Amino acid sequence: MNSGGLMPEQASNFAQEMDLLYYVLIGLTVFFALLVFVPMLYFVVKYRAGSKADRTRPTYHNLKLELAWSLIPLAMGLVVFVWGAKLFVEMYTPLESENALQITVVGKQWMWHLQHPTGQRENNELHIPTGRPIQLTMISQDVIHSFFVPAFRIKRDVLPGRYVTMWFEATKTGRYHLYCAEYCGTDHAKMTGWVYVMKPEEYERWLVASKWGAVSDAARDTMAEAGERLYNDMQCNSCHDPAAQNAPSLAGLFGKERRLSDGRVVTAGEDYIRRSIYKPNSMKVIGYEPIMPTYEGLIDEQEVLQLIAYIRSVRDEADDLTGRETTPEGDS
């Protein structure tokens, strides 16, 4: 690990631009600090009480000067503002890329649970390949946490009750700190871990190797398969079977518009499906009796994410003649 330096390692696609922005701000800070300190110290010496310096015609007002030292810094500030806003939008806008590796993150006091689309689960460790965008879909099971990897210059608060996403691309292999940046109670300081960045081939090998020890079928499942298993175990199908009439079919649901009984029209994304499972009464689809029970307490956040992966993977036969299809990474 980098030690003793003044700058963290640059290990993601965002690191260089972030550091450049930082240097520019340091430049501005030095510039303005000198603009204040040099005259201040110069005056302290030159105009010390009793010195012989010329003090005739002191001034007390100067509109031009006032405008100059308000507007020029403001203009410089606005340039940095635009740049910063651009970088922010880039970092926090969800990726649409097909190629992105979708990793789910569940934060809880005081641990990070991560799962790969191919099913590998990790605690406080994350293995990822270089050269491929990584998208994190994150949620907390209890309080607010914050997923922070300094070497990647990424951070975002992980909230209870709502998904947030963040993406990056690792550019340099190695082992990097993972921290929780938002204070979350007793062991906040210990809610740390490591991110291992590997070459793509190595990552593939790691994926296989990490399933060698799997003893049960469940441990070999991909996320979508785990979701399907759950779907059957929980008997969601008893109502949601495409043939049944008293509940809507979930095939092809993901990304569709849904009209609710209170008049709202919402897109069926991750948050919508999560709410439908936990708080079905707050999200009633029009035309159906609200008979779905809540699964709060029965299904945890990790399992909801698996169900979502499964529902995402189930295509509607009417939409797609290839019918039901489970892609290995659940991000079709």
Place this chain on the structure above:
Amino acid sequence: MSHTDAPKGTDYLHADYSIKSWLLTLDHKRIAILYLITISLFLAIGGSMALIIRMELLTPEGDLLMSDTYNKAFTVHGVTLIFFFLIPSIPAVLGNFLIPLMIGARDVAFPRLNLLSWYVFTTGGTLGVIALVVGGVDTGWTFYTPYSTSFSNTAVVTAVFAVFFAGFASIMTGLNFIVTIHKMRAPGLTWSRLPLFIWAQYATSVIMVLGTPVIAITLLLIAAEKTLRIGIFDPALGGDPILFQHLFWFYSHPAVYIMILPSMGVISELIACFSRKRIFGYEFVAYSSIAIAVLGFVVWGHHMFVSGQSMYAGMVFSVLSFLVSIPSAVKIFNWIATMHKGQIRLDSPMLYALGFIGLFTIGGLTGLFLAVMGLDIHVHDTYFVVAHFHYIMVGGAILGFFGGIHFWWPKITGRLYPEILGKLSAVLIFIGFNFTFLPQFIAGYLGMPRRTHSYSEEFQVLNVLSSAGASILASGTIIAVAYLLWSLWYGEKAGRNPWNAKGLEWETSTPPPTTNFERTPTVTEEAYAYGPDDESGEVNNERD
């Protein structure tokens, strides 16, 4: 110019010696002293917590304190120093003491309300101490939900009520000041002749009166959710945690200005007096206080860029944050311009003023790093933020408070402190401060998260530097407290106007009589009318 002197023995300190005469006093000067004593206790509590924190952070392992204890230590540090020291510091002590004197009034508009505010404040303070004694609070001064409402099992409700009471005290103070400044100025003291300290107090009071009710209600909502389990902030109960952050920062960003504006008012007085010159760009310095108060209310979202607030809201808050930095910059440039062609003396209050300018400049500029949305992603919730706001709140607010205390100490107590020790402590505080907090910028950018009692090894060197600096900072402060206390008994008696300063407070005797002025003064000139005749700035400490 009136020139009044009270007969000996009737100054406000010696008017009556009984405890009752202090505890039931309606004299704004005595209430200021009551406040000074109370907040000093909280400075001691909060300051010792800082030292414990810095001791723990000498090593990367969490070896001195258990994590829970550490979490309580930084919570006590933040809560006491923000709500029970910094917010009341200059307004309730220097403001209370000086506003009537500076505007030529007998007292504040509502003396009873003034006394009540101290009692309410002390009630809050007592509750705070109770919260501490019954086991402490571990939420941080920010009380973020749902941690505070659904997960922490410490004395959150007691602490919340403590802050609630302190808030009411500050509403009372603010209300009192606004009315006093509007209604009780001496004849001839127009708004454009007001000392800039008064302008700053006025702007601060407006923030106190408008902002504090919001935090008060928010804290009550915390208590309601925690005790009655009404879902307001906790998503598990159907609430929204981000709502809490909006409400909290709606007050707590302006609260930063409650802490810093009064200091800026002090600095204007000091720079003018020790440069023997009128303030350059008086109107700009005055109106910038109002601009800060107004704009300060619309930038709170810059604390929430990474917390799940909408991106477009973030952009608005970011651009407004750049805007709010301009009035502060205007003040700094005008202070420097004031020194141009002055007769500059480096007495201890002036050293504090120059220290303020240095540290506040750095604090303000590093604030821009955080206002830049992209950069904030990386530095948010790291030591970079910790360093930044200590530059503002210690380097700015506390240095201004110390500068003001040193400047008006002779007027308040009737005694002079040893100037040489004054200079020494000012220099120690400045050096110690930079030692403590400069390394934290670097640690923050390297990625050290805040509020952890253990940390990754590579941050140790920086933390040792920081802890070493804290010990210098602490010794500077302890020296100052020691000689100030010493001066109460052994200090040379101060004359009416030891700094040869302008302003009505220097025209009455020292210490001022209970009624402030024998005859209501009439003002015929602008503030800071330092003319050619007192250019030498010779110290005039005659008793008259």
